[in-house]
Amino acid sequence: MPWDNDGKDPWGKSGKGSNDRGSRNQGPWNKPPKGGNNNTPPELDELLRQSQAKLKEVLPGGFGPTGIMIIVALAFVGWLATGIYQVAPAEQGVVLRFGKAVSTSLPGINYHLPYPIETVLTPNVLSVRQTSIGTNRRTGQNESHMLTGDENIVDVNFTVFWRIKSDGATDYLFNVQQPSVTVKMIAESAIREVVGRSNLQPILTQARQKTEEAVFVLMQSSLDSYKSGIEITQVQLQKVEAPAEVIDAFNDVQAARIDQERMINEAHAYSNQVIPRALGNSEQIVQRAEAYKESVVADATGKAARFTSIYNEYVKAPEVTRERIYLETLERVYANTNKIILDSKGNGVVPYLPLNELNKSTKGQK
Numbered sequence: 001m002p003w004d005n006d007g008k009d010p011w012g013k014s015g016k017g018s019n020d021r022g023s024r025n026q027g028p029w030n031k032p033p034k035g036g037n038n039n040t041p042p043e044l045d046e047l048l049r050q051s052q053a054k055l056k057e058v059l060p061g062g063f064g065p066t067g068i069m070i071i072v073a074l075a076f077v078g079w080l081a082t083g084i085y086q087v088a089p090a091e092q093g094v095v096l097r098f099g100k101a102v103s104t105s106l107p108g109i110n111y112h113l114p115y116p117i118e119t120v121l122t123p124n125v126l127s128v129r130q131t132s133i134g135t136n137r138r139t140g141q142n143e144s145h146m147l148t149g150d151e152n153i154v155d156v157n158f159t160v161f162w163r164i165k166s167d168g169a170t171d172y173l174f175n176v177q178q179p180s181v182t183v184k185m186i187a188e189s190a191i192r193e194v195v196g197r198s199n200l201q202p203i204l205t206q207a208r209q210k211t212e213e214a215v216f217v218l219m220q221s222s223l224d225s226y227k228s229g230i231e232i233t234q235v236q237l238q239k240v241e242a243p244a245e246v247i248d249a250f251n252d253v254q255a256a257r258i259d260q261e262r263m264i265n266e267a268h269a270y271s272n273q274v275i276p277r278a279l280g281n282s283e284q285i286v287q288r289a290e291a292y293k294e295s296v297v298a299d300a301t302g303k304a305a306r307f308t309s310i311y312n313e314y315v316k317a318p319e320v321t322r323e324r325i326y327l328e329t330l331e332r333v334y335a336n337t338n339k340i341i342l343d344s345k346g347n348g349v350v351p352y353l354p355l356n357e358l359n360k361s362t363k364g365q366k
Contacts, residue, residue, distance in 0.1 A: 079114050079115075080114055081114075082114045082115045083111050083112045083113055083114045083115070083118065084109070084110075084111055085109075085110055085111070085112065085120050085122075086108070086109050086110070087105055087106065087107045087108060087110060087122055088107060088122065088124075089107045089126075090107075090124050090125065090126040090127060091107060091122040091123065091124050091125065092104055092105070092106070092107075092122070092123060092125045092164075092166075092169045093105035093106075093110055093120050093121070093122050094120065094121045094122075094123070094169050094170050094173055095112045095118055095119075095120050096118060096119045096120065096121065097113070097117065097118045098116075098117070098118075101170045101173070101174060102118075104169060104170065105120070121173055123164055123169050123172060123173060124164070125163065125164040125165070125166060125168075125169055126163065127163065128161050128162070128163045128233055129161070129162055129163060129180070130159055130160065130161050130162070131159070131160045131162065131180060131183045131184045131187060132157070132158075132159045132160075132238075133156075133157065133158055133159070133160070133184065133187050133188050133191065134155070134156055134157035134158065134238075134239075143188060144156055144157055145243060146191065146192050146195045146196070147195070147196060148195055148196065148198060148199060148200045148203065149195075149196060149197055149198050149199050150199045150200055152199075152200040152242075153242070153243055154195060154200055154203060154204075154240060154241070154242065154243075155239065155240070155241055155242065155243045155244070156191060156195065156237065156239070156240050157237075157238040157239040157240075158187075158191065158212075158215075158235060158236060158237045158238055159235075159236050159238060160183060160184075160187045160219065160232060160234075160235055160236075161232070161233045161234040161235075161236070162183055162230050162231060162232050162233060163230075163231055163233060164229055164230065164231070165229050165230065165231045168228070168229025168230065168231070169229060170229065171227045171228060171229030172228065172229035172230060173229075175226065175227045175228055175229065176226065176228045176229070176230070179228070179230060182223075182226075182228065182230075183219075183223075183230060186219050186222050186223060187215070187219055187235075189222075190215045190218040190219045190222065191215050193218065194211055194214045194215050194218065195211070198211065201257070203240055204240055204241070208237055208240065211237065212235045212236065212237055213235075215235045216232055216234075216235045219232050219235070220232045310325070
């Protein structure tokens, strides 16, 4: 050592050959260390004598064979006690024998072979963890920007809630090195695949729940294939919109689409109103035509039947039938005209009593 050449310690004090007890006990700041009598450290021999005295009080025989056996027995019992462990209600114990998982244990007081033969790990299998995608902007990566099936860029932020399976603690501890990172990578891969198969408009509107379900199924199948021991409980979309760089143009497109949908709905409403009315009018015209047709056909059928019956009577008595037809025709022709009847022998007008006119006058007087 460098200070051995001149016989001084590192603080410039005399080392070997010095009879000054106080100088030997000075510290680096010229102060004696605390402890011992008169602020001086106890001598090693004194400490050993005190320890032996206390041990003799416990073991009257000193360090004889009996004392050694008692010490060994106590040490062995303490070593066996290292195998006692407790598992909390939300945890599951995984017992390792020389680093290899051999069994699992339920919550409560349990025991395994003493250390270092067996050890135990107690992961929490009930707490729900969450991993967010697209919310961390400090990384400089656009992990939330995704390309849809119709070649549009969409900004998607979502959260995945997951936990350890009730029977998957061993897989969780030994099959996945960084579970949170693994869940995040699988979640990002799954959402990109689902969005890449979909068009932009459904994702923004009515297909949000379908998107969450598709990501949930795809993530769980991937984690199960890795035997990760992880269970996905929920996938929740937080934000789905166009990137900030094109949000104005995107809003214009959305407004135009909304106007288009409104006009289409108004056109459908108008057509739904006009078409039934036109169908009702056409049906009414058809029914009127059918009724007129039936009435004309029925009238013609009646007239034909009447003509047939007259013809049959005419065949039987031509003169009488002819006279009858002639008189009925005259009756129809002169029914509403003023008539003057002359005598066929040239005697002038035939007097007659106008019974119809008299009846009308009598009714008017009443």
